[in-house]
Amino acid sequence: MMNKLRVGVLGTSEHYGLRVAIPLQSSLLVETYGIASRNREKAEKYAEKWGFKRAYGSYEALLADPEIDFVYCPLPNNLHLEYIKKAVDAGKPVMCEKPLGMNATEALEAAEYGRKKGVLVMEAFMYRFHPQWIRAAEIAKSGELGKIVSTQGIFSYDNRDAKNIRNIPETGGGGILDIGCYTVSSARLLMGAEPERVICTLNRDRAFKTDIFASAILDFGDGRASVFTIGTQCYPWQRVRALGTGGTLAVEVPFNMYGDVPGRIHVSTGVGDRIIETEITDQYLLEFEAFAEAVSEKRPEAPTPVSDAVSNMAVLDALFASAESGKWEPVRRYAL
Numbered sequence: 001m002m003n004k005l006r007v008g009v010l011g012t013s014e015h016y017g018l019r020v021a022i023p024l025q026s027s028l029l030v031e032t033y034g035i036a037s038r039n040r041e042k043a044e045k046y047a048e049k050w051g052f053k054r055a056y057g058s059y060e061a062l063l064a065d066p067e068i069d070f071v072y073c074p075l076p077n078n079l080h081l082e083y084i085k086k087a088v089d090a091g092k093p094v095m096c097e098k099p100l101g102m103n104a105t106e107a108l109e110a111a112e113y114g115r116k117k118g119v120l121v122m123e124a125f126m127y128r129f130h131p132q133w134i135r136a137a138e139i140a141k142s143g144e145l146g147k148i149v150s151t152q153g154i155f156s157y158d159n160r161d162a163k164n165i166r167n168i169p170e171t172g173g174g175g176i177l178d179i180g181c182y183t184v185s186s187a188r189l190l191m192g193a194e195p196e197r198v199i200c201t202l203n204r205d206r207a208f209k210t211d212i213f214a215s216a217i218l219d220f221g222d223g224r225a226s227v228f229t230i231g232t233q234c235y236p237w238q239r240v241r242a243l244g245t246g247g248t249l250a251v252e253v254p255f256n257m258y259g260d261v262p263g264r265i266h267v268s269t270g271v272g273d274r275i276i277e278t279e280i281t282d283q284y285l286l287e288f289e290a291f292a293e294a295v296s297e298k299r300p301e302a303p304t305p306v307s308d309a310v311s312n313m314a315v316l317d318a319l320f321a322s323a324e325s326g327k328w329e330p331v332r333r334y335a336l
Contacts, residue, residue: 121306
């Protein structure tokens with residue numbers, strides 16, 4: 001059994017407290033060691049609430065602490081590149097919330113910065129670590145569903161708070177960056193390929209100026225396409241389905257999966273219909289422990305390769321370009 005690695009968290013985010021803090025308390029591989037805020041008093045209160053041993057009055061102070069083994073960055077999107085680079089400069093492997101940057105150029109810069117300095121950088125797509133998605137990807141790849149010709153995704157929530165970073169364009173708010181990244185990522189995973197071009201329509205909130213509703217088609221070539229709809233002022237809902245020449249697959253709760261019930265995958269083929277229940281586990285715990293193992297073992301690549309983050313961001317860039325032009329837009333390829 002490896003010794004626990006000490007994680008430092010940049011920012012007293014609501015996301016960490018809501019979804020990550022409690023699962024990490026049971027980790028055998030990760031110790032919640034340091035929490036940083038630009039307000040020391042705020043950091044100290046957060047540390048007391050969630051069991052951090054140290055609190056810092058600046059992000060830079062946390063990065064300078066030699067006791068920190070790796071960093072988790074749930075800061076607003078516009079700060080991701082800056083603090084990925086600062087973590088790398090401090091020699092700290094960094095797991096950064098999605099998306100890795102404001103656009104593919106930033107994502108590529110972050111990825112190359114870590115690669116050149118030999119420091120692990122990973123985009124924190126927690127859903128990829130859940131057994132339901134590992135099994136879904138296996139089924140799609142196995143050929144049981146025949147040739148996967150399409151996926152359909154829906155992801156929505158209702159957030160009309162003007163002070164929330166998801167509704168502030170300057171901080172990288174908006175539906176495509178916040179949840180469209182999931183519908184694109186899952187489509188790429190199930191299709192086992194990269195889209196060649198995309199077309200997208202979106203609506204923006206008149207006051208916030210952020211995109212609040214979008215629908216898109218991802219063209220993978222050879223007659224294969226994925227479609228999705230996302231919304232940030234809609235009834236909360238999420239589903240993902242794959243359609244093949246020999247069957248279908250659907251993931252009930254694809255992204256915000258609960259940690260206390262089994263995952264459920266519905267599979268239909270010519271043989272029959274079945275529901276696969278995967279083990280009860282927490283995807284955030286799995287994500288943090290997988291990254292900690294990679295850091296401990298000094299692996300050259302993160303569990304989710306950083307190149308995947310760049311490829312995903314390239315699709316998001318094309319979606320925005322299409323919404324602006326009203327036309328099909330190509331997806332740029334980036335070498336890393």
